[in-house]
Amino acid sequence: xxxxxxxxxxxxxxxxxxxxxxxxxxxxxxxxxxxxxxxxxxxxxxxxxxxxxxxxxxxxxxxxxxxxxxxxxxxxxxxxxxxxxxxxxxxxxxxxxxxxxxxxxxxxxxxxxxxxxxxxxxxxxxxxxxxxxxxxxxxxxxxxxxxxxxxxxxxxxxxxxxxxxxxxxxxxxxxxxxxxxxxxxxxxxxxxxxxxxxxxxxxxxxxxxxxxxxxxxxxxxxxxxxxxxxxxxxxxxxxx
Amino acid sequence: xxxxxxxxxxxxxxxxxxxxxxxxxxxxxxxxxxxxxxxxxxxxxxxxxxxxxxxxxxxxxxxxxxxxxxxxxxxxxxxxxxxxxxxxxxxxxxxxxxxxxxxxxxxxxxxxxxxxxxxxxxxxxxxxxxxxxxxxxxxxxxxxxxxxxxxxxxxxxxxxxxxxxxxxxxxxxxxxxxxxxxxxxxxxxxxxxxxxxxxxxxxxxxxxxxxxxxxxxxxxxxxxxxxxxxxxxxxxxxxxxxxxxxxxxxxxxxxxxxxxxxxxxxxxxxxxxxxxxxxxxxxxxxxxxxxxxxxxxxxxxxxxxxxxxxxxxxxxxxxxxxxxxxxxxxxx
Numbered sequence: 001x002x003x004x005x006x007x008x009x010x011x012x013x014x015x016x017x018x019x020x021x022x023x024x025x026x027x028x029x030x031x032x033x034x035x036x037x038x039x040x041x042x043x044x045x046x047x048x049x050x051x052x053x054x055x056x057x058x059x060x061x062x063x064x065x066x067x068x069x070x071x072x073x074x075x076x077x078x079x080x081x082x083x084x085x086x087x088x089x090x091x092x093x094x095x096x097x098x099x100x101x102x103x104x105x106x107x108x109x110x111x112x113x114x115x116x117x118x119x120x121x122x123x124x125x126x127x128x129x130x131x132x133x134x135x136x137x138x139x140x141x142x143x144x145x146x147x148x149x150x151x152x153x154x155x156x157x158x159x160x161x162x163x164x165x166x167x168x169x170x171x172x173x174x175x176x177x178x179x180x181x182x183x184x185x186x187x188x189x190x191x192x193x194x195x196x197x198x199x200x201x202x203x204x205x206x207x208x209x210x211x212x213x214x215x216x217x218x219x220x221x222x223x224x225x226x227x228x229x230x231x232x233x234x235x236x237x238x239x240x
Numbered sequence: 241x242x243x244x245x246x247x248x249x250x251x252x253x254x255x256x257x258x259x260x261x262x263x264x265x266x267x268x269x270x271x272x273x274x275x276x277x278x279x280x281x282x283x284x285x286x287x288x289x290x291x292x293x294x295x296x297x298x299x300x301x302x303x304x305x306x307x308x309x310x311x312x313x314x315x316x317x318x319x320x321x322x323x324x325x326x327x328x329x330x331x332x333x334x335x336x337x338x339x340x341x342x343x344x345x346x347x348x349x350x351x352x353x354x355x356x357x358x359x360x361x362x363x364x365x366x367x368x369x370x371x372x373x374x375x376x377x378x379x380x381x382x383x384x385x386x387x388x389x390x391x392x393x394x395x396x397x398x399x400x401x402x403x404x405x406x407x408x409x410x411x412x413x414x415x416x417x418x419x420x421x422x423x424x425x426x427x428x429x430x431x432x433x434x435x436x437x438x439x440x441x442x443x444x445x446x447x448x449x450x451x452x453x454x455x456x457x458x459x460x461x462x463x464x465x466x467x468x469x470x471x472x473x474x475x476x477x478x479x480x481x482x483x484x485x486x487x488x489x490x491x492x493x494x495x496x497x498x499x500x501x502x503x504x505x506x507x508x509x510x511x512x513x514x515x516x517x518x519x520x521x522x523x524x525x526x527x528x529x530x531x532x533x534x535x536x537x538x539x540x541x542x543x544x545x546x547x548x549x550x551x552x553x554x555x556x557x558x559x560x561x562x563x564x565x566x567x568x569x570x571x572x
Contacts, residue, residue: 011314013283017307054399061405069416079265098307100315104505111508114420115428138423141494142481142501152304156296177293180243184296226295227242
């Protein structure tokens with residue numbers, strides 16, 4: 001069963017972009033921030049326009065309209081593709097294809113807020129977001145948009161330096177990839193867990209020598225798999 | 241080739257693309273051709289890196305690069321006055337005509353209740369109390385009575401500007417809601433059309449019965465051409481959304497909804513424009529007491545003709561064939 005919620009979009013070049021849809025919590029918080037900003041702006045405007053008589057009242061009513069309906073549209077069409085609230089949480093709105101939103105899509109998804117709001121407090125939108133893997137509300141469904149995290153999480157870092165060690169037998173490509181990506185996670189795992197995982201690779205590890213722990217040796221194998229060889233730094237070893 | 245060799249060999253190219261993306265994101269002017277060719281090269285590298293199961297940090301870097309460049313290269317640029325002109329002259333009226341069936345349904349859903357409620361309120365002055373309370377009815381009578389400073393003005397409104405703002409906020413909001421609630425199988429749009437029809441009909445019927453026919457009709461006739469049509473149009477667009485979802489045809493339901501929304505939103509663009517015009521007319525022209533009712537009827541009639549002709553004929557393609565001499569509307 002798939003656990004992650006990655007949404008892949010294929011580009012004309014045949015590259016699969018993976019987009020990370022934002023869930024209910026992040027989006028609700030972004031909405032609350034936007035709500036607060038809109039409230040403050042409206043109160044300030046109301047105070048300023050009160051002194052201006054009829055034209056002032058007109059301005060106030062028009063700005064109320066704009067804040068209710070056009071605030072998200074305008075910000076989502078900007079270069080960053082996000083309202084201030086979304087930006088604060090590192091979100092942006094994109095089309096299903098990973099491209100910036102078009103004006104039509106931005107308008108559709110924000111007009112359909114009305115539908116999402118029903119029966120009360122975004123009931124329909126919440127239900128839709130909870131039921132779907134890509135957390136789309138009704139507006140997103142109709143517009144073909146996604147709210148995604150701007151930055152990708154990097155769980156893997158650089159492979160730490162170690163003396164390259166040849167494995168006991170030739171490793172398949174998948175085995176090599178598994179060992180290298182294990183090595184990329186050294187910073188995020190506790191040494192105990194790292195060692196525990198390294199023990200799975202025990203059968204291919206060369207004999208201990210001075211090192212009786214498995215993980216330093218497996219790091220050596222990882223360097224070997226990356227192509228480093230003893231002697232020449234940027235080795236010429238071929239992959240099996 | 242080992243991952244290390246691969247990285248060492250292509251790192252300069254990746255750095256160049258990174259720099260290009262940064263420039264393009266900041267400035268308007270950048271070397272698009274160079275960006276595109278770098279992007280394609282890096283796409284190749286990403287495909288290779290994925291196929292050869294290179295370390296995750298390498299593929300992730302390439303993914304980030306290609307994503308950034310993809311966003312820049314495939315974004316659209318053609319939003320300007322030309323696009324707006326095409327929308328007004330061609331796309332909007334064409335989109336309206338493409339919704340013919342829904343338009344008919346929406347018109348019936350709006351006008352039938354309007355006429356029925358109007359007749360009911362005209363026959364029975366008490367009928368309106370089923371819909372509004374006595375205070376509201378008194379307000380309406382005050383708004384269109386012979387002693388009103390300006391027709392249709394609320395008691396707490398100072399002048400025409402206030403009403404202009406109010407009409408924008410209220411009417412465009414109603415239009416939007418009427419459209420959006422259509423996503424629930426069209427029920428929401430149908431409800432809003434019916435509801436607004438009944439309200440408008442009842443108030444109209446009551447006022448005519450109460451002897452304010454001249455004041456009320458001359459008030460409504462001009463902006464009604466834009467306002468009533470716009471509400472019916474947004475209802476039709478909403479019905480379209482609902483229908484797409486109920487009867488998706490050869491698409492999946494979601495796909496069908498998405499396609500319908502894309503076409504229906506063009507109608508909504510026009511609705512916004514029409515409601516803006518309506519708000520201006522309603523606030524500054526319709527309410528004016530100094531304009532004789534006869535003039536208002538004349539201008540109003542002209543507006544109705546204009547709107548209907550615009551929606552019916554504007555933007556039709558040129559006819560090809562023996563009758564090519566005759567042209568319908570302004571073909572592009």
